[in-house]
Amino acid sequence: MSQKTKDFSKWYIDTIQKADLMDYTPVRGCIAFKPDGYELWEHIHAEMDRRFKETGHRNAYFPMLIPESFFQKEKDHIEGFSPELPWVTEAAGEKLEERLALRPTSETMIGHLYSDWIKSYRDLPVLINQWANVFRWEKKTLPFIRTSEFLWQEGHTAHVDEEDARKETMQMLNIYKEVVEGLLAIPVYDGQKTPSERFAGAVDTYSIEAMMQDGKAVQAGTSHYLGTKFAEAFDIKYLTKENKHTYVHTTSWGTSTRLIGSVIMVHGDEQGLVLPPRIAPTQAVLIPVGPWKKNPAIMEKLDEIFAALKAKGIRVRLDDSDQSPGFKFNEWELKGVPVRIELGPRDLENNQALMKARDEGDKVSVPLESVVEAVEKELETMQTRLFEKAKAFRAANSHTHIDTLEQLEQHLAESEQNETIPGWILAGWCGDDACEEKVKEQTKFTTRNIPFNPPTTKTTCICCGQEAKHTVWFARAY
Ligand SMILES: [Zn+2]
Structure with missing residues:
Protein backbone atom coordinates (compact mmCIF):
# COMPACT_ATOMS: atom_id res chain seq x y z
CA MET A 1 0.00 0.00 0.00
CA SER A 2 1.35 3.40 -0.93
CA GLN A 3 1.94 6.25 1.50
CA LYS A 4 -0.70 8.26 -0.31
CA THR A 5 -3.45 5.71 0.30
CA LYS A 6 -2.29 4.75 3.77
CA ASP A 7 -2.11 8.21 5.29
CA PHE A 8 -3.77 10.60 2.92
CA SER A 9 -3.59 13.65 5.20
CA LYS A 10 0.13 13.20 5.69
CA TRP A 11 0.60 12.78 1.95
CA TYR A 12 -1.47 15.94 1.37
CA ILE A 13 0.53 18.09 3.80
CA ASP A 14 3.86 16.73 2.51
CA THR A 15 2.81 17.43 -1.06
CA ILE A 16 1.82 21.02 -0.28
CA GLN A 17 5.03 21.68 1.60
CA LYS A 18 7.33 20.12 -0.98
CA ALA A 19 5.62 22.15 -3.68
CA ASP A 20 6.07 25.29 -1.55
CA LEU A 21 2.46 26.41 -1.94
CA MET A 22 1.77 27.81 1.54
CA ASP A 23 3.08 28.37 5.02
CA TYR A 24 1.50 28.25 8.45
CA THR A 25 1.30 31.45 10.49
CA PRO A 26 1.13 32.15 14.23
CA VAL A 27 -2.62 32.72 13.82
CA ARG A 28 -4.19 29.31 14.14
CA GLY A 29 -6.04 28.18 11.03
CA CYS A 30 -4.84 31.12 8.93
CA ILE A 31 -2.30 30.31 6.24
CA ALA A 32 -0.05 32.37 4.00
CA PHE A 33 -0.38 31.63 0.30
CA LYS A 34 3.09 31.51 -1.22
CA PRO A 35 3.48 32.65 -4.86
CA ASP A 36 3.00 29.20 -6.45
CA GLY A 37 -0.09 28.61 -4.30
CA TYR A 38 -1.50 32.06 -4.89
CA GLU A 39 -1.01 31.82 -8.64
CA LEU A 40 -3.27 28.75 -8.70
CA TRP A 41 -5.95 31.01 -7.26
CA GLU A 42 -5.14 33.73 -9.79
CA HIS A 43 -5.87 31.36 -12.67
CA ILE A 44 -9.14 30.21 -11.09
CA HIS A 45 -10.00 33.86 -10.40
CA ALA A 46 -9.25 34.90 -13.98
CA GLU A 47 -11.38 32.20 -15.60
CA MET A 48 -14.32 32.61 -13.19
CA ASP A 49 -14.19 36.38 -13.53
CA ARG A 50 -14.23 36.13 -17.32
CA ARG A 51 -17.31 33.89 -17.17
CA PHE A 52 -19.09 36.15 -14.65
CA LYS A 53 -18.54 39.22 -16.81
CA GLU A 54 -19.55 37.36 -19.95
CA THR A 55 -22.92 36.72 -18.26
CA GLY A 56 -23.44 40.35 -17.30
CA HIS A 57 -22.05 40.49 -13.75
CA ARG A 58 -19.85 43.24 -12.40
CA ASN A 59 -17.48 43.30 -9.44
CA ALA A 60 -17.91 45.51 -6.39
CA TYR A 61 -16.44 45.55 -2.90
CA PHE A 62 -18.14 45.59 0.49
CA PRO A 63 -16.74 46.07 4.03
CA MET A 64 -15.22 43.18 5.93
CA LEU A 65 -16.85 44.26 9.23
CA ILE A 66 -20.54 43.61 9.74
CA PRO A 67 -22.63 45.02 12.65
CA GLU A 68 -24.04 42.37 14.96
CA SER A 69 -27.60 43.67 14.50
CA PHE A 70 -27.45 42.74 10.78
CA PHE A 71 -27.13 39.09 11.66
CA GLN A 72 -30.16 39.22 13.95
CA LYS A 73 -32.40 40.15 11.04
CA GLU A 74 -32.43 36.74 9.38
CA LYS A 75 -33.00 34.04 11.98
CA ASP A 76 -31.64 31.00 10.10
CA HIS A 77 -28.63 32.99 8.99
CA ILE A 78 -27.52 33.93 12.51
CA GLU A 79 -28.15 30.39 13.75
CA GLY A 80 -26.05 28.94 10.94
CA PHE A 81 -23.11 31.28 11.26
CA SER A 82 -22.89 32.51 14.87
CA PRO A 83 -20.67 29.70 16.21
CA GLU A 84 -17.97 30.51 13.65
CA LEU A 85 -17.89 34.30 13.87
CA PRO A 86 -14.84 36.20 15.11
CA TRP A 87 -15.77 39.57 16.62
CA VAL A 88 -14.16 42.97 16.84
CA THR A 89 -15.17 44.42 20.21
CA GLU A 90 -12.88 47.40 20.65
CA ALA A 91 -11.03 49.96 18.57
CA ALA A 92 -8.79 52.91 19.38
CA GLY A 93 -8.69 51.67 22.96
CA GLU A 94 -12.43 51.91 23.41
CA LYS A 95 -15.12 49.32 23.60
CA LEU A 96 -17.40 49.47 20.56
CA GLU A 97 -21.08 50.22 21.12
CA GLU A 98 -21.96 47.38 18.82
CA ARG A 99 -19.79 44.35 18.12
CA LEU A 100 -18.61 43.94 14.54
CA ALA A 101 -18.19 40.51 13.00
CA LEU A 102 -15.51 39.62 10.50
CA ARG A 103 -17.73 38.61 7.56
CA PRO A 104 -18.41 34.90 7.06
CA THR A 105 -20.35 35.89 3.89
CA SER A 106 -21.94 39.19 2.90
CA GLU A 107 -25.70 38.64 2.41
CA THR A 108 -26.53 40.91 5.34
CA MET A 109 -24.34 43.90 4.43
CA ILE A 110 -25.35 43.61 0.79
CA GLY A 111 -29.03 43.18 1.70
CA HIS A 112 -28.82 46.37 3.76
CA LEU A 113 -27.37 48.28 0.80
CA TYR A 114 -29.60 46.76 -1.87
CA SER A 115 -32.65 48.02 0.02
CA ASP A 116 -31.35 51.48 -0.80
CA TRP A 117 -30.00 50.79 -4.28
CA ILE A 118 -33.09 49.08 -5.63
CA LYS A 119 -36.15 51.28 -6.14
CA SER A 120 -37.90 50.24 -9.30
CA TYR A 121 -38.14 47.40 -11.80
CA ARG A 122 -35.75 49.48 -13.93
CA ASP A 123 -32.97 48.80 -11.38
CA LEU A 124 -33.29 45.04 -11.79
CA PRO A 125 -31.65 42.65 -12.11
CA VAL A 126 -28.70 43.63 -9.92
CA LEU A 127 -25.83 41.32 -10.86
CA ILE A 128 -22.87 41.88 -8.53
CA ASN A 129 -19.92 39.76 -7.52
CA GLN A 130 -17.29 40.36 -4.86
CA TRP A 131 -13.78 38.89 -4.64
CA ALA A 132 -12.84 38.91 -0.96
CA ASN A 133 -11.56 37.16 2.13
CA VAL A 134 -14.00 35.69 4.62
CA PHE A 135 -13.72 34.23 8.12
CA ARG A 136 -15.20 31.11 9.66
CA TRP A 137 -13.49 30.15 12.88
CA GLU A 138 -12.99 26.44 12.32
CA LYS A 139 -12.02 24.01 15.09
CA LYS A 140 -10.34 21.58 12.73
CA THR A 141 -8.38 23.12 9.88
CA LEU A 142 -6.58 21.79 6.83
CA PRO A 143 -4.62 24.06 4.47
CA PHE A 144 -6.73 25.30 1.53
CA ILE A 145 -9.59 22.88 2.30
CA ARG A 146 -10.73 24.36 5.60
CA THR A 147 -9.09 27.45 7.04
CA SER A 148 -10.32 30.15 9.41
CA GLU A 149 -9.68 32.83 6.81
CA PHE A 150 -10.02 32.03 3.14
CA LEU A 151 -10.35 33.75 -0.21
CA TRP A 152 -13.44 33.43 -2.31
CA GLN A 153 -15.89 35.10 -4.60
CA GLU A 154 -19.48 35.68 -3.61
CA GLY A 155 -22.09 36.66 -6.15
CA HIS A 156 -25.20 38.50 -4.93
CA THR A 157 -28.02 39.15 -7.32
CA ALA A 158 -31.53 40.56 -7.08
CA HIS A 159 -34.36 39.83 -9.52
CA VAL A 160 -37.93 40.78 -10.30
CA ASP A 161 -39.33 37.34 -9.62
CA GLU A 162 -38.68 33.74 -8.67
CA GLU A 163 -38.31 32.53 -12.24
CA ASP A 164 -35.56 35.01 -13.04
CA ALA A 165 -33.74 34.34 -9.75
CA ARG A 166 -33.90 30.58 -10.21
CA LYS A 167 -32.54 30.92 -13.73
CA GLU A 168 -29.60 32.85 -12.31
CA THR A 169 -29.01 30.23 -9.57
CA MET A 170 -28.76 27.48 -12.20
CA GLN A 171 -26.68 29.54 -14.61
CA MET A 172 -24.02 30.14 -11.97
CA LEU A 173 -23.97 26.50 -10.89
CA ASN A 174 -23.37 25.58 -14.54
CA ILE A 175 -20.52 28.05 -14.83
CA TYR A 176 -18.95 26.51 -11.73
CA LYS A 177 -19.28 23.04 -13.21
CA GLU A 178 -17.75 24.11 -16.50
CA VAL A 179 -14.82 25.92 -14.89
CA VAL A 180 -14.06 23.17 -12.36
CA GLU A 181 -14.23 20.46 -15.02
CA GLY A 182 -12.59 22.44 -17.82
CA LEU A 183 -9.89 24.36 -15.96
CA LEU A 184 -9.19 22.13 -12.97
CA ALA A 185 -9.91 18.81 -14.72
CA ILE A 186 -12.07 17.76 -11.75
CA PRO A 187 -15.31 15.93 -12.61
CA VAL A 188 -18.24 17.02 -10.44
CA TYR A 189 -21.80 15.96 -9.75
CA ASP A 190 -24.25 18.83 -9.80
CA GLY A 191 -27.41 18.63 -7.79
CA GLN A 192 -29.54 19.96 -4.97
CA LYS A 193 -28.59 19.94 -1.30
CA THR A 194 -30.95 18.35 1.20
CA PRO A 195 -32.61 20.82 3.65
CA SER A 196 -30.19 19.97 6.48
CA GLU A 197 -27.19 20.78 4.28
CA ARG A 198 -28.67 24.00 2.92
CA PHE A 199 -26.98 27.38 3.24
CA ALA A 200 -28.23 29.20 6.35
CA GLY A 201 -31.11 31.33 5.10
CA ALA A 202 -31.52 29.79 1.63
CA VAL A 203 -34.74 28.40 0.14
CA ASP A 204 -32.74 26.01 -2.05
CA THR A 205 -29.04 25.29 -2.24
CA TYR A 206 -27.37 23.60 -5.21
CA SER A 207 -23.82 22.30 -5.26
CA ILE A 208 -21.14 20.69 -7.31
CA GLU A 209 -19.42 17.84 -5.47
CA ALA A 210 -16.00 16.36 -6.23
CA MET A 211 -14.40 13.08 -5.15
CA MET A 212 -10.89 13.20 -3.69
CA GLN A 213 -8.43 10.29 -3.98
CA ASP A 214 -9.21 9.17 -0.43
CA GLY A 215 -12.85 8.83 -1.45
CA LYS A 216 -14.01 11.84 0.55
CA ALA A 217 -16.12 14.55 -1.02
CA VAL A 218 -15.39 18.23 -1.35
CA GLN A 219 -18.24 20.64 -1.94
CA ALA A 220 -16.56 22.58 -4.72
CA GLY A 221 -19.11 25.35 -5.24
CA THR A 222 -22.61 26.33 -4.18
CA SER A 223 -25.40 28.42 -5.64
CA HIS A 224 -28.39 29.48 -3.56
CA TYR A 225 -31.88 30.61 -4.37
CA LEU A 226 -32.74 32.81 -1.37
CA GLY A 227 -36.34 33.54 -2.30
CA THR A 228 -37.57 36.71 -0.58
CA LYS A 229 -36.05 35.78 2.82
CA PHE A 230 -33.26 38.35 2.75
CA ALA A 231 -35.46 40.83 0.88
CA GLU A 232 -37.98 40.64 3.73
CA ALA A 233 -35.29 40.79 6.41
CA PHE A 234 -33.66 43.87 4.86
CA ASP A 235 -36.73 45.40 3.21
CA ILE A 236 -35.52 45.19 -0.38
CA LYS A 237 -38.62 46.25 -2.34
CA TYR A 238 -39.13 47.63 -5.81
CA LEU A 239 -41.91 49.36 -7.67
CA THR A 240 -43.31 47.13 -10.42
CA LYS A 241 -44.52 48.39 -13.81
CA GLU A 242 -47.99 48.28 -12.26
CA ASN A 243 -46.83 50.60 -9.47
CA LYS A 244 -46.90 47.92 -6.80
CA HIS A 245 -44.27 47.53 -4.04
CA THR A 246 -42.86 44.02 -4.24
CA TYR A 247 -39.98 42.13 -2.64
CA VAL A 248 -37.09 41.18 -4.91
CA HIS A 249 -35.92 37.58 -5.19
CA THR A 250 -32.24 37.16 -4.43
CA THR A 251 -29.50 34.63 -5.08
CA SER A 252 -25.97 34.14 -3.84
CA TRP A 253 -23.22 31.82 -5.05
CA GLY A 254 -19.63 31.13 -4.10
CA THR A 255 -16.43 29.25 -4.75
CA SER A 256 -13.30 29.48 -2.67
CA THR A 257 -9.62 28.65 -2.32
CA ARG A 258 -10.66 25.15 -1.27
CA LEU A 259 -10.64 24.50 -5.01
CA ILE A 260 -6.83 24.61 -4.71
CA GLY A 261 -6.97 21.84 -2.12
CA SER A 262 -9.25 19.85 -4.40
CA VAL A 263 -6.81 20.10 -7.33
CA ILE A 264 -4.04 18.74 -5.11
CA MET A 265 -6.17 15.92 -3.70
CA VAL A 266 -7.64 14.87 -7.05
CA HIS A 267 -4.52 14.87 -9.25
CA GLY A 268 -1.51 14.34 -6.96
CA ASP A 269 0.50 11.11 -7.09
CA GLU A 270 3.16 9.29 -5.03
CA GLN A 271 5.79 11.88 -6.00
CA GLY A 272 3.54 14.73 -5.00
CA LEU A 273 1.85 17.53 -6.87
CA VAL A 274 0.44 17.04 -10.38
CA LEU A 275 -1.08 20.17 -11.89
CA PRO A 276 -3.53 20.39 -14.77
CA PRO A 277 -1.71 22.45 -17.44
CA ARG A 278 -4.35 25.18 -17.57
CA ILE A 279 -3.72 26.33 -14.00
CA ALA A 280 -0.06 25.39 -13.57
CA PRO A 281 2.01 28.50 -12.66
CA THR A 282 4.82 26.95 -14.72
CA GLN A 283 3.54 24.86 -17.61
CA ALA A 284 6.89 23.81 -19.07
CA VAL A 285 10.43 23.80 -17.74
CA LEU A 286 13.57 23.62 -19.87
CA ILE A 287 16.61 21.92 -18.38
CA PRO A 288 20.10 21.65 -19.93
CA VAL A 289 21.76 18.30 -19.20
CA GLY A 290 25.22 16.73 -19.61
CA PRO A 291 28.30 18.99 -19.82
CA TRP A 292 26.19 21.83 -21.11
CA LYS A 293 28.31 24.64 -19.69
CA LYS A 294 31.14 23.66 -22.02
CA ASN A 295 28.79 23.65 -24.96
CA PRO A 296 27.22 27.11 -25.45
CA ALA A 297 25.11 25.85 -28.34
CA ILE A 298 22.85 24.07 -25.82
CA MET A 299 21.88 27.24 -23.97
CA GLU A 300 21.54 29.08 -27.25
CA LYS A 301 19.05 26.49 -28.44
CA LEU A 302 17.19 26.48 -25.12
CA ASP A 303 16.99 30.28 -25.15
CA GLU A 304 15.48 30.03 -28.59
CA ILE A 305 12.90 27.43 -27.50
CA PHE A 306 12.15 29.48 -24.38
CA ALA A 307 11.40 32.59 -26.46
CA ALA A 308 9.24 30.62 -28.89
CA LEU A 309 7.19 29.01 -26.12
CA LYS A 310 6.77 32.35 -24.40
CA ALA A 311 5.60 33.91 -27.64
CA LYS A 312 2.90 31.23 -27.77
CA GLY A 313 1.69 32.32 -24.33
CA ILE A 314 3.03 29.25 -22.54
CA ARG A 315 4.23 29.83 -18.97
CA VAL A 316 7.80 28.52 -19.30
CA ARG A 317 10.89 28.50 -17.10
CA LEU A 318 14.50 27.84 -18.03
CA ASP A 319 16.42 26.25 -15.17
CA ASP A 320 20.11 27.07 -15.71
CA SER A 321 21.04 26.94 -12.02
CA ASP A 322 24.15 24.97 -11.03
CA GLN A 323 22.23 22.11 -9.39
CA SER A 324 22.52 18.65 -10.94
CA PRO A 325 19.92 17.66 -13.56
CA GLY A 326 18.61 14.94 -11.22
CA PHE A 327 18.02 17.49 -8.48
CA LYS A 328 16.22 19.80 -10.90
CA PHE A 329 14.03 17.00 -12.31
CA ASN A 330 12.94 16.13 -8.81
CA GLU A 331 12.33 19.71 -7.75
CA TRP A 332 10.14 20.53 -10.77
CA GLU A 333 8.25 17.26 -10.40
CA LEU A 334 7.44 18.14 -6.79
CA LYS A 335 6.07 21.43 -8.06
CA GLY A 336 3.80 19.52 -10.41
CA VAL A 337 5.06 21.22 -13.59
CA PRO A 338 3.23 19.49 -16.46
CA VAL A 339 6.00 19.26 -19.09
CA ARG A 340 9.80 19.05 -18.91
CA ILE A 341 12.19 19.45 -21.83
CA GLU A 342 15.78 18.19 -21.51
CA LEU A 343 18.56 19.10 -23.90
CA GLY A 344 22.15 17.77 -23.76
CA PRO A 345 25.11 17.55 -26.20
CA ARG A 346 24.04 14.22 -27.64
CA ASP A 347 20.47 15.40 -28.14
CA LEU A 348 21.76 18.46 -29.95
CA GLU A 349 23.89 16.25 -32.21
CA ASN A 350 20.80 14.20 -33.05
CA ASN A 351 18.75 17.36 -33.54
CA GLN A 352 16.26 16.36 -30.82
CA ALA A 353 15.17 17.08 -27.26
CA LEU A 354 13.63 14.83 -24.64
CA MET A 355 10.16 15.61 -23.37
CA LYS A 356 8.50 14.23 -20.25
CA ALA A 357 4.93 14.78 -19.07
CA ARG A 358 4.58 14.93 -15.27
CA ASP A 359 1.95 12.18 -15.17
CA GLU A 360 3.65 9.75 -17.57
CA GLY A 361 6.57 7.45 -16.91
CA ASP A 362 8.47 7.67 -20.20
CA LYS A 363 10.38 10.42 -21.90
CA VAL A 364 9.83 10.88 -25.61
CA SER A 365 12.24 12.37 -28.10
CA VAL A 366 11.05 15.30 -30.14
CA PRO A 367 12.76 16.83 -33.22
CA LEU A 368 14.14 20.24 -32.27
CA GLU A 369 12.18 22.08 -34.94
CA SER A 370 8.88 20.83 -33.51
CA VAL A 371 9.49 21.20 -29.75
CA VAL A 372 7.09 24.12 -29.45
CA GLU A 373 4.25 22.29 -31.20
CA ALA A 374 4.97 19.14 -29.16
CA VAL A 375 4.78 21.07 -25.86
CA GLU A 376 1.58 22.83 -26.90
CA LYS A 377 0.00 19.53 -27.85
CA GLU A 378 1.16 17.73 -24.72
CA LEU A 379 -0.33 20.45 -22.49
CA GLU A 380 -3.67 19.91 -24.20
CA THR A 381 -3.60 16.12 -24.06
CA MET A 382 -2.43 16.07 -20.45
CA GLN A 383 -5.33 18.31 -19.45
CA THR A 384 -7.77 15.81 -21.00
CA ARG A 385 -5.86 12.81 -19.66
CA LEU A 386 -6.06 14.10 -16.07
CA PHE A 387 -9.79 14.74 -16.39
CA GLU A 388 -10.43 11.27 -17.83
CA LYS A 389 -8.28 9.68 -15.13
CA ALA A 390 -10.18 11.48 -12.37
CA LYS A 391 -13.46 10.46 -13.98
CA ALA A 392 -12.42 6.80 -14.14
CA PHE A 393 -11.33 6.95 -10.49
CA ARG A 394 -14.68 8.42 -9.51
CA ALA A 395 -16.56 5.78 -11.48
CA ALA A 396 -14.57 3.00 -9.83
CA ASN A 397 -15.39 4.36 -6.37
ZN1 LIG B 1 -36.20 7.03 5.53
Missing part, protein backbone atom coordinates in the same frame (compact mmCIF):
# COMPACT_ATOMS: atom_id res chain seq x y z
CA SER A 398 -19.03 5.29 -6.85
CA HIS A 399 -21.19 2.47 -5.55
CA THR A 400 -24.76 2.12 -6.70
CA HIS A 401 -25.56 -1.33 -5.29
CA ILE A 402 -26.00 -0.37 -1.63
CA ASP A 403 -29.63 -0.09 -0.56
CA THR A 404 -29.72 -0.55 3.22
CA LEU A 405 -27.81 0.77 6.21
CA GLU A 406 -26.69 -2.81 6.97
CA GLN A 407 -25.23 -3.12 3.47
CA LEU A 408 -23.46 0.21 3.91
CA GLU A 409 -21.99 -0.89 7.23
CA GLN A 410 -20.84 -4.12 5.66
CA HIS A 411 -19.33 -2.20 2.74
CA LEU A 412 -17.42 -0.02 5.24
CA ALA A 413 -16.18 -3.05 7.18
CA GLU A 414 -14.99 -4.66 3.95
CA SER A 415 -13.17 -1.53 2.80
CA GLU A 416 -11.43 -1.32 6.12
CA GLN A 417 -10.45 -4.96 5.97
CA ASN A 418 -9.22 -4.75 2.36
CA GLU A 419 -7.63 -1.35 2.97
CA THR A 420 -9.59 0.18 0.13
CA ILE A 421 -11.42 3.49 0.17
CA PRO A 422 -15.17 3.38 0.84
CA GLY A 423 -15.91 5.96 -1.86
CA TRP A 424 -19.40 7.32 -2.42
CA ILE A 425 -22.71 5.55 -2.49
CA LEU A 426 -25.84 6.41 -4.41
CA ALA A 427 -28.88 5.55 -2.33
CA GLY A 428 -32.55 6.30 -1.89
CA TRP A 429 -33.81 8.68 0.78
CA CYS A 430 -37.38 9.15 2.00
CA GLY A 431 -36.89 12.86 2.71
CA ASP A 432 -36.98 12.53 6.51
CA ASP A 433 -34.20 14.43 8.37
CA ALA A 434 -34.10 11.66 10.97
CA CYS A 435 -33.05 9.06 8.41
CA GLU A 436 -30.32 11.33 7.09
CA GLU A 437 -29.13 11.95 10.65
CA LYS A 438 -29.07 8.25 11.50
CA VAL A 439 -26.94 7.40 8.44
CA LYS A 440 -24.54 10.17 9.48
CA GLU A 441 -24.33 9.02 13.09
CA GLN A 442 -23.69 5.40 12.23
CA THR A 443 -21.39 5.77 9.24
CA LYS A 444 -20.19 9.43 9.07
CA PHE A 445 -21.67 9.43 5.55
CA THR A 446 -23.54 12.65 4.86
CA THR A 447 -25.79 13.53 1.97
CA ARG A 448 -23.70 15.31 -0.69
CA ASN A 449 -26.43 16.22 -3.11
CA ILE A 450 -29.47 14.98 -5.00
CA PRO A 451 -27.86 14.73 -8.44
CA PHE A 452 -29.67 16.16 -11.47
CA ASN A 453 -28.56 13.18 -13.54
CA PRO A 454 -28.13 10.17 -11.25
CA PRO A 455 -26.59 7.08 -12.89
CA THR A 456 -29.63 5.17 -11.66
CA THR A 457 -32.79 5.86 -9.65
CA LYS A 458 -33.46 4.34 -6.23
CA THR A 459 -36.87 3.33 -4.94
CA THR A 460 -36.38 2.73 -1.19
CA CYS A 461 -34.86 4.79 1.64
CA ILE A 462 -31.46 3.49 2.73
CA CYS A 463 -32.41 3.99 6.37
CA CYS A 464 -36.11 3.19 6.92
CA GLY A 465 -36.85 1.16 3.78
CA GLN A 466 -39.90 3.31 2.98
CA GLU A 467 -40.47 4.71 -0.47
CA ALA A 468 -37.59 6.94 -1.61
CA LYS A 469 -38.41 10.51 -2.57
CA HIS A 470 -34.90 11.21 -3.76
CA THR A 471 -31.81 9.47 -5.09
CA VAL A 472 -28.87 10.91 -3.20
CA TRP A 473 -25.07 10.78 -3.15
CA PHE A 474 -23.81 9.90 0.34
CA ALA A 475 -20.13 10.22 1.28
CA ARG A 476 -17.75 11.28 3.98
CA ALA A 477 -16.86 14.87 3.33
CA TYR A 478 -14.24 17.50 4.09
